[in-house]
Amino acid sequence: MKISTVAYNLIGIVASLLLLNTCFKQQGYQFVKNMLSSNYEIIKEYKGLSLDDRFAIKMGIGYTAFKYVREQTPDTAVILLPRREDFMPQGKKSQFNGELYNMMWASRFLYPRKVVSRYTIEQDQAHYQPTHVIVVNDSCKEFLEYTIPSYIEFGVFPVQYPK
Amino acid sequence: MLIIGLILTFLTGFSLLCFLSKQKLSIAESIGLSFPMGLFQMVLLISLSDILGIGVHPGISIGGGILLSLLWIVFAKRKKHGLPFFAFSHDWKSIFSSFNLVWLIFFIALVGMEWMNFSKCLYFPTFDRDSVVGFDTIGYLIAQEHTIRNLSVFQVEVNPGIHNPGSYVSYAPLVQEAYAMVYQWGAETSKSIPALMYLSLLFAFYGFMKRSIGATGSIIATFFMMITPEMVSFSSMSGTNVIHAIYAALGCMYGLAYLVPALAGGSSSKTYLYLSAILLAANIYTRYEGVVFPAAVGIFMLVQTIRKKILLKNFAYWCLIIIMPFLIWKIYQRASGMYTENFMIPIFSFDEEKASTILSAFWGLLTNQIYYGWTFILAFIAFIANLWFVIKKRDSIIPFATVFLSIVFYALVLYYVDYVWDSIHNVLAYSAKRFFFCFSILAWFYLSSVYPLRQGLLFLDRKLSLFPSAKKGNTKAKTDKA
Numbered sequence: 001m002k003i004s005t006v007a008y009n010l011i012g013i014v015a016s017l018l019l020l021n022t023c024f025k026q027q028g029y030q031f032v033k034n035m036l037s038s039n040y041e042i043i044k045e046y047k048g049l050s051l052d053d054r055f056a057i058k059m060g061i062g063y064t065a066f067k068y069v070r071e072q073t074p075d076t077a078v079i080l081l082p083r084r085e086d087f088m089p090q091g092k093k094s095q096f097n098g099e100l101y102n103m104m105w106a107s108r109f110l111y112p113r114k115v116v117s118r119y120t121i122e123q124d125q126a127h128y129q130p131t132h133v134i135v136v137n138d139s140c141k142e143f144l145e146y147t148i149p150s151y152i153e154f155g156v157f158p159v160q161y162p163k
Numbered sequence: 164m165l166i167i168g169l170i171l172t173f174l175t176g177f178s179l180l181c182f183l184s185k186q187k188l189s190i191a192e193s194i195g196l197s198f199p200m201g202l203f204q205m206v207l208l209i210s211l212s213d214i215l216g217i218g219v220h221p222g223i224s225i226g227g228g229i230l231l232s233l234l235w236i237v238f239a240k241r242k243k244h245g246l247p248f249f250a251f252s253h254d255w256k257s258i259f260s261s262f263n264l265v266w267l268i269f270f271i272a273l274v275g276m277e278w279m280n281f282s283k284c285l286y287f288p289t290f291d292r293d294s295v296v297g298f299d300t301i302g303y304l305i306a307q308e309h310t311i312r313n314l315s316v317f318q319v320e321v322n323p324g325i326h327n328p329g330s331y332v333s334y335a336p337l338v339q340e341a342y343a344m345v346y347q348w349g350a351e352t353s354k355s356i357p358a359l360m361y362l363s364l365l366f367a368f369y370g371f372m373k374r375s376i377g378a379t380g381s382i383i384a385t386f387f388m389m390i391t392p393e394m395v396s397f398s399s400m401s402g403t404n405v406i407h408a409i410y411a412a413l414g415c416m417y418g419l420a421y422l423v424p425a426l427a428g429g430s431s432s433k434t435y436l437y438l439s440a441i442l443l444a445a446n447i448y449t450r451y452e453g454v455v456f457p458a459a460v461g462i463f464m465l466v467q468t469i470r471k472k473i474l475l476k477n478f479a480y481w482c483l484i485i486i487m488p489f490l491i492w493k494i495y496q497r498a499s500g501m502y503t504e505n506f507m508i509p510i511f512s513f514d515e516e517k518a519s520t521i522l523s524a525f526w527g528l529l530t531n532q533i534y535y536g537w538t539f540i541l542a543f544i545a546f547i548a549n550l551w552f553v554i555k556k557r558d559s560i561i562p563f564a565t566v567f568l569s570i571v572f573y574a575l576v577l578y579y580v581d582y583v584w585d586s587i588h589n590v591l592a593y594s595a596k597r598f599f600f601c602f603s604i605l606a607w608f609y610l611s612s613v614y615p616l617r618q619g620l621l622f623l624d625r626k627l628s629l630f631p632s633a634k635k636g637n638t639k640a641k642t643d644k645a
Contacts, residue, residue, distance in 0.1 A: 009263055026536060
């Protein structure tokens with residue numbers, strides 16, 4: 001091994017470190033470094049979390065709400081899904097995030113339960129008759145064949161009163 | 164079964180490479196290309212199974228994968244291309260000859276960043292909006308219902324808006340079917356696919372670039388390509404864009420390597436032609452607008468065919484391999500009711516406002532350093548620095564023109580789509596940044612291969628090599644005109 005090669009390598013190391021240092025000062029690359037390292041910290045800290053918990057970390061209450069629906073209904077249930085404005089009423093701050101009103105979104109987390117939208121029920125286009133109704137911010141109560149307490153922020157109820 | 168399935172996917176790709184490669188690929192390239200090539204084959208199997216009415220079952224993907232692997236190995240042996248394990252024994256010496264401390268620093272930085280990215284991808288389940296209301300959910304439902312065409316959410320009685328323009332029913336199937344496959348193998352989430360695809364890109368890109376610019380230049384280019392800000396953040400999500408960019412960019416790179424031997428270390432091979440065709444076919448099978456990439460490369464292929472530098476037969480095979488899977492699936496989609504209402508504007512219409520909106524948005528993206536870091540700025544500098552060599556040596560004209568043309572074609576695709584389900588402003592503001600991932604990879608490929616930089620990096624490689632005696636002329640013959 002030549003001394004000149006070692007010297008070139010040493011100069012190369014200094015130049016590389018300078019280049020990397022300059023790179024991570026640039027706004028875009030700085031974002032990458034911070035994003036990856038902060039996520040890695042979370043992964044190390046919460047190593048043993050279940051899939052449900054990891055979904056909840058990213059999707060917040062939106063996921064927890066559907067998890068609750070899943071736990072409260074049988075696999076064969078047909079669930080009536082409220083509209084966007086039911087989940088997120090205009091002028092009010094909604095606690096829900098994500099597109100819970102979206103059929104595809106709901107299908108991902110409620111499968112094998114079937115999902116029908118409030119719109120298709122109102123247009124009389126629904127392929128399935130709902131067996132359960134998601135009541136959110138007190139809306140969709142009218143689809144139940146019995147009355148429930150005055151204000152329900154979120155819940156899932158069978159259409160017919162359970163015997 | 165998930166681990167077995169993923170290994171089998173890799174082996175299916177690897178055995179195809181052994182059949183195609185005739186020992187032309189390096190170890191890094193072989194490792195990097197195996198998973199993407201295997202995934203495409205497995206997805207084609209699933210598509211075929213659905214077309215034939217057999218349905219989507221784990222037995223099909225596993226059994227078909229084993230059969231395909233054996234088939235390619237038998238074919239490779241018949242053509243005397245060597246059995247998989249011995250296929251690249253020639254490459255071991257060059258690994259040690261590449262070693263130097265600059266390479267080591269960038270290697271450590273690359274491994275560190277990718278380790279964090281890979282962990283992030285596998286740890287967090289799918290949460291991004293486009294995947295949850297589309298790709299990931301469709302994959303999940305295919306896995307549960309064992310069908311694509313009869314999928315419950317694709318039925319108009321269940322989902323009345325399914326034929327509206329922009330609906331997921333008419334999307335290219337590769338990503339959704341790949342997710343269906345891993346869900347059927349028992350995966351909790353679909354994230355193993357994007358995680359392994361991005362890792363594969365790093366191997367393939369490094370291996371490809373190493374032949375033309377040496378190991379040191381290649382590891383630096385791979386590192387900066389990998390940390391392209393917007394691309395690395397999307398690489399751990401379940402959307403289609405990064406997977407599409409990987410197929411599109413690698414497909415273009417191998418196509419260009421066939422056209423311009425200097426880009427592949429001085430020698431051309433039909434291996435590159437077929438690799439390019441398969442990767443570009445996968446690119447269209449991931450996103451239909453990917454047709455812009457074979458169109459851009461195809462222009463130069465056609466020119467070389469007319470100039471009789473490429474056999475017409477080879478050009479025809481290249482076109483056929485690219486177009487066949489797309490065409491068959493498109494006909495099947497139409498025949499099975501998986502279509503949407505037309506959302507293209509007439510070909511001869513001209514909307515000046517829309518055209519200028521797209522052009523200014525594209526310019527804004529190309530100069531955006533928060534999304535793409537130094538990528539496009541450096542590519543522009545490389546273009547200016549290379550102008551003298553463009554005139555004198557006609558260096559890197561085709562790679563530059565390919566990248567430029569594919570950007571122009573992409574803009575045309577956006578222009579001709581009538582965004583009735585969204586506005587062009589929204590698409591340009593929120594989605595278009597993801598369309599540029601393909602160009603980010605291609606930009607790093609272009610800027611590292613221009614004549615002055617290529618020579619500089621090869622010089623650097625020679626000067627820094629700690630074990631030069633192991634080198635066997637692998638940095639010679641790389642000054643050919645590009």
